[in-house]
Amino acid sequence: MAAVLLFAYGAAHAGAYRCVSLNYPPLIQQDVGGPVHGLAVDIVAAVMASLGHTVSVEILPWGRALALIRQGERDCIFTIFQSPEREQFLDFSRESLIPQIIYFYARDDHSARFDGDFAALAGLRVGTVLSVNYGARFEAARPQLAIREVPTLEQNFRKLTLGRVDLIPSNVYTASYTLDKLVGVDLASHIVKLPQAIDSVPSYIAFARGRQLTALRDQFDRGLRALIASGEYRRLIELHRIEWTPELSRQVEGR
Numbered sequence: 001m002a003a004v005l006l007f008a009y010g011a012a013h014a015g016a017y018r019c020v021s022l023n024y025p026p027l028i029q030q031d032v033g034g035p036v037h038g039l040a041v042d043i044v045a046a047v048m049a050s051l052g053h054t055v056s057v058e059i060l061p062w063g064r065a066l067a068l069i070r071q072g073e074r075d076c077i078f079t080i081f082q083s084p085e086r087e088q089f090l091d092f093s094r095e096s097l098i099p100q101i102i103y104f105y106a107r108d109d110h111s112a113r114f115d116g117d118f119a120a121l122a123g124l125r126v127g128t129v130l131s132v133n134y135g136a137r138f139e140a141a142r143p144q145l146a147i148r149e150v151p152t153l154e155q156n157f158r159k160l161t162l163g164r165v166d167l168i169p170s171n172v173y174t175a176s177y178t179l180d181k182l183v184g185v186d187l188a189s190h191i192v193k194l195p196q197a198i199d200s201v202p203s204y205i206a207f208a209r210g211r212q213l214t215a216l217r218d219q220f221d222r223g224l225r226a227l228i229a230s231g232e233y234r235r236l237i238e239l240h241r242i243e244w245t246p247e248l249s250r251q252v253e254g255r
Contacts, residue, residue, distance in 0.1 A: 015053045017075040017216070019044065019205075020065035022132075023152070025177045026240055027079055027098065030059050039240040040079050040097055044205060046232060047223040051216075061151060063131035072210035079203035081133045091209050091217050095224045096202035099247040100171035102134050104194040105160065112166055114194045121145060127156040127165035134169045135199035153178050161187045169198055173242060200247050228252060 021028045027040040036057045048055045055076075060068070068074045070089045079100070082092050106112040112124060118141035126145045129152060133139055148165050150156055156168045157178060170178075172193070179188040205220060207213040227233050234252050242248070 015216075017048065017053060017055045019055055019057045019076040019078060020060055020068055020074045021057055021078055022062040022065060023059050024079065024174055026173060026242065028057070028059065039236060039242055042236050042240070043097055043224070043227065043233065044078055046236070047220055047227055050223045050226065051219050053216075061130070066131060069206075069208050072208050074208060075211055075213060076205055076207045078205035080206050081135060081201050081203055082206075083133060083136070083139070086133075086206070089209050090206035091214055092206045093204045093217055093221055093224070095204075095221045096251065097205055097224070098203055099200055099245070099251055100135075100173070100203050101200045101245055101247055102138065102169055102171055102198040103175070103196075104198060105157070105168045105170060105175060105191055106166065106194060107160060107163070108190050108192045110166060112194070114167075114196050114198070116196055118144065121167065124166040125164070127159055127168045129153055129156065135201035137199045138169055154181070157187060157191060161190055167194075171201075172245070176243060 021036075021040075023029055024038070024040075026038055028036065028038040030036045036059055041057055044057070045055060058065075058074070065074075065077055066086075069077045077090070079097050080086070080090070080092075081100075086092075104112070104114050112121075114121065118137075122144070124146065125148050127148050127150065128134070130149045148159070150159065153168070153170055153174060156165065159165045160168055168175075175193070179191060207217050224233075228251070237244075237248065237252070
């Protein structure tokens with residue numbers, strides 16, 4: 001059974017909303033027997049609390065999370081990239097929860113290079129996580145790539161060190177966290193981030209269209225802007241020791 005984290009703030013007219021996500025540290029994660037936590041969880045909880053609501057966060061395989069939202073069995077999902085296909089069943093926030101910078105990762109002894117030209121990757125095996133979107137540029141190139149999918153990023157990094165894939169795309173926050181976990185088994189030292197970013201993609205919270213939550217979406221946008229303006233957003237970034245990037249600085253500074 002998936003674990004659920006409940007934030008209870010006791011508002012007089014509180015709505016109780018159910019979100020789904022995947023294990024996506026350090027943004028969303030759950031340790032064995034512990035609560036769901038992470039930067040994005042704290043941001044969503046703080047905004048919803050400011051609106052007088054409670055929110056639960058359920059961690060599931062990403063494909064299952066998307067299916068529940070599509071079927072209208074959950075209220076919201078985060079962090080998620082926007083796409084035309086997803087817009088058919090999701091009402092995306094207009095404000096980004098956090099910008100995600102996507103890079104390719106390779107073995108340190110591999111000759112793989114990326115200069116922005118996906119055609120140059122012909123013949124290379126690219127490891128992705130099931131149902132995960134890596135931004136418009138990667139997704140447009142996906143049909144021409146030799147994709148190998150697995151359930152988790154950690155599995156992909158292990159496959160990379162074994163030579164079973166050649167490249168892995170990932171946002172820099174989750175890749176850094178996962179590689180730190182792998183240091184003890186002497187894997188991370190053999191993996192490098194390629195210098196050229198694939199993309200910088202805003203990631204959002206999105207609400208199930210079938211549940212008619214557009215008004216809540218608009219309230220959430222206002223609440224998130226207020227959280228950033230108050231300095232609390234920056235405090236949460238620093239609390240979770242998230243790597244500062246130019247994109248993240250622009251988010252905090254409102255530019």
